[in-house]
Amino acid sequence: xxxxxxxxxxxxxxxxxxxxxxxxxxxxxxxxxxxxxxxxxxxxxxxxxxxxxxxxxxxxxxxxxxxxxxxxxxxxxxxxxxxxxxxxxxxxxxxxxxxxxxxxxxxxxxxxxxxxxxxxxxxxxxxxxxxxxxxxxxxxxxxxxxxxxxxxxxxxxxxxxxxxxxxxxxxxxxxxxxxxxxxxxxxxxxxxxxxxxxxxxxxxxxxxxxxxxxxxxxxxxxxxxxxxxxxxxxxxxxxxxxxxxxxxxxxxxxxxxxxxxxxxxxxxxxxxxxxxxxxxxxxxxxxxxxxxxxxxxxxxxxxxxxxxxxxxxxxxxxxxxxxxxxxxxxxxxxxxxxxxxxxxxxxxxxxxxxxxxxxxxxxxxxx
Amino acid sequence: xxxxxxxxxxxxxxxxxxxxxxxxxxxxxxxxxxxxxxxxxxxxxxxxxxxxxxxxxxxxxxxxxxxxxxxxxxxxxxxxxxxxxxxxxxxxxxxxxxxxxxxxxxxxxxxxxxxxxxxxxxxxxxxxxxxxxxxxxxxxxxxxxxxxxxxxxxxxxxxxxxxxxxxxxxxxxxxxxxxxxxxxxxxxxxxxxxxxxxxxxxxxxxxxxxxxxxxxxxxxxxxxxxxxxxxxxxxxxxxxxxxxxxxxxxxxxxxxxxxxxxxxxxxxxxxxxxxxxx
Numbered sequence: 074x075x076x077x078x079x080x081x082x083x084x085x086x087x088x089x090x091x092x093x094x095x096x097x098x099x100x101x102x103x104x105x106x107x108x109x110x111x112x113x114x115x116x117x118x119x120x121x122x123x124x125x126x127x128x129x130x131x132x133x134x135x136x137x138x139x140x141x142x143x144x145x146x147x148x149x150x151x152x153x154x155x156x157x158x159x160x161x162x163x164x165x166x167x168x169x170x171x172x173x174x175x176x177x178x179x180x181x182x183x184x185x186x187x188x189x190x191x192x193x194x195x196x197x198x199x200x201x202x203x204x205x206x207x208x209x210x211x212x213x214x215x216x217x218x219x220x221x222x223x224x225x226x227x228x229x230x231x232x233x234x235x236x237x238x239x240x241x242x243x244x245x246x247x248x249x250x251x252x253x254x255x256x257x258x259x260x261x262x263x264x265x266x267x268x269x270x271x272x273x274x275x276x277x278x279x280x281x282x283x284x285x286x287x288x289x290x291x292x293x294x295x296x297x298x299x300x301x302x303x304x305x306x307x308x309x310x311x312x313x314x315x316x317x318x319x320x321x322x323x324x325x326x327x328x329x330x331x332x333x334x335x336x337x338x339x340x341x342x343x344x345x346x347x348x349x350x351x352x353x354x355x356x357x358x359x360x361x362x363x364x365x366x367x368x369x370x371x372x373x374x375x376x377x378x379x380x381x382x383x384x385x386x387x388x389x390x391x392x393x394x395x396x397x398x399x400x401x402x403x404x405x406x407x408x409x410x411x412x413x414x415x416x417x418x419x420x421x422x423x424x425x426x427x428x429x430x431x432x433x434x435x436x437x438x439x440x
Numbered sequence: 441x442x443x444x445x446x447x448x449x450x451x452x453x454x455x456x457x458x459x460x461x462x463x464x465x466x467x468x469x470x471x472x473x474x475x476x477x478x479x480x481x482x483x484x485x486x487x488x489x490x491x492x493x494x495x496x497x498x499x500x501x502x503x504x505x506x507x508x509x510x511x512x513x514x515x516x517x518x519x520x521x522x523x524x525x526x527x528x529x530x531x532x533x534x535x536x537x538x539x540x541x542x543x544x545x546x547x548x549x550x551x552x553x554x555x556x557x558x559x560x561x562x563x564x565x566x567x568x569x570x571x572x573x574x575x576x577x578x579x580x581x582x583x584x585x586x587x588x589x590x591x592x593x594x595x596x597x598x599x600x601x602x603x604x605x606x607x608x609x610x611x612x613x614x615x616x617x618x619x620x621x622x623x624x625x626x627x628x629x630x631x632x633x634x635x636x637x638x639x640x641x642x643x644x645x646x647x648x649x650x651x652x653x654x655x656x657x658x659x660x661x662x663x664x665x666x667x668x669x670x671x672x673x674x675x676x677x678x679x680x681x682x683x684x685x686x687x688x689x690x691x692x693x694x695x696x697x698x699x700x701x702x703x704x705x706x707x708x709x710x711x712x713x714x715x716x717x718x
Binding site: 081082084085087088089091092093094095096098099100101102103104374375378386390393 | 556644645646647649652653665666668669672689690693694696697698700701703704705707708710711714715
């Protein structure tokens with residue numbers, strides 16, 4: 074009996090070895106494992122370089138009104154952030170254009186967006202080389218704000234001869250152009266470093282007024298602490314709901330009912346990392362939205378994996394929905410690795426070249 | 441080896457005495473008869489015009505008989521695999537508890553046979569019984585479909601063979617459980633649970649992707665590694681039955697993995713049996 078109990082352990086060793094051997098055998102019957110995609114940097118907070126960038130951008134000190142007395146001058150501000158309203162109807166998003174076009178993928182991205190066509194050449198001739206002269210591009214509701222070095226007035230050659238320019242505020246200029254339909258299109262420039270288009274004259278004046286420090290000094294929708302990543306801003310829930318609602322009406326409606334606003338940050342320094350913080354309006358509905366997005370991502374991942382679309386599954390693996398600590402808000406994270414972005418831009422360039430070739434072939438006279 | 445075969449043969453005789461054959465084969469016959477009366481296939485010059493299962497229309501267009509039969513055999517193989525594994529897990533759950541029952545076990549232990557031979561012989565006997573049942577069921581189904589449609593495809597027998605290998609893994613778990621708790625209900629439940637786990641293990645990577653990266657995902661991936669890929673085996677069985685191409689090495693690895701898993705579980709049972717006093 075004692076002998077039998079002693080030798081009994083051999084069976085367990087044999088069992089363990091057989092289980093390991095079986096696991097090895099069956100693992101070999103599965104498709105080969107792909108290495109996980111490299112981690113993507115997500116812009117979750119301001120880093121040292123971005124802090125320095127923000128400090129260097131504090132260049133604008135608006136002149137105090139003559140009747141304001143001898144109080145201390147207001148602190149220097151970043152002109153773009155000084156333009157921000159207290160709230161937005163659609164959104165306020167700033168893109169660090171220069172940083173993006175000069176990033177590792179910038180060259181490919183520029184070629185994909187602009188190609189090698191006449192447009193880029195004309196801009197360069199006018200002293201508006203987008204790769205060197207443009208610093209930031211911002212969308213504030215319906216207005217487009219472009220900052221950079223516009224001191225060279227070459228860009229004025231794009232204006233029709235009947236354009237009328239008039240000064241506005243401390244350094245602003247409003248330009249009116251007659252449209253073919255009889256209406257008036259207006260643009261604004263500011264200090265040779267800012268160009269404002271879109272919206273109407275009133276909205277452009279409001280932007281310049283805020284820049285000059287006129288009007289109530291309220292909290293801005295986008296402040297310095299939020300200026301990190303290469304793209305940052307705030308989207309109104311309604312704007313996002315409209316955008317998503319075109320694809321998924323139900324999800325769009327849930328966003329409208331639950332979210333207050335969405336703060337987005339995108340890092341494109343190497344890979345593309347996106348962080349979207351969804352502010353809650355109704356905690357219960359926001360939780361519903363968080364679950365809906367989380368399960369949609371999981372389902373899409375499983376579907377991609379089951380269909381053998383491993384690259385798509387890997388990309389979806391980088392997307393997460395996380396609850397904010399101690400609150401009803403939540404964070405959506407997503408990433409696109411460098412290799413994927415590079416491949417996509419190369420495909421875009423190839424497609425653009427093919428289109429150009431087809432166009433040229435169509436335009437050339439026949440024999 | 442002779443001792444193993446002797447124990448297995450003794451089990452088959454015992455099964456015949458206890459009318460287990462009758463119950464098992466009666467059950468299979470019942471399923472075949474049900475299918476035989478309800479499946480209505482009209483074959484006209486090599487084409488199937490309509491196929492009705494339980495009165496509801498399955499196909500309403502006229503397509504090539506071979507094409508329809510490949511699909512039909514595929515579905516039949518899937519149903520046979522999962523249905524057969526479930527049926528056998530329940531039908532055979534009572535065998536081991538009965539064989540280990542007081543009275544019979546003392547008699548077996550008094551014979552000049554070592555305990556491990558008794559264990560492996562019992563296992564061999566039950567899986568032989570299951571093989572006969574599978575052969576009868578798959579053969580009957582092939583005959584039934586052949587007579588009904590005029591298209592003879594013996595690949596279903598091969599597919600059922602794969603299903604039988606899957607059952608071998610299930611029965612190893614069921615038999616082993618009896619050396620810890622002698623219960624037919626638990627044995628059957630564990631058989632069904634292993635079948636479900638085997639399907640989960642087949643989608644190990646897809647499911648792991650849906651899990652949050654970290655310890656949980658790693659644990660799941662490792663824990664599923666030794667479990668036989670019964671879901672993939674079901675697909676192999678269906679593709680065999682439908683005469684679709686298969687990757688030989690993958691199939692060999694899956695089948696060998698199933699047998700090795702069974703041997704590992706039986707080794708655990710042997711360890712327990714050696715230490716148990718009756």
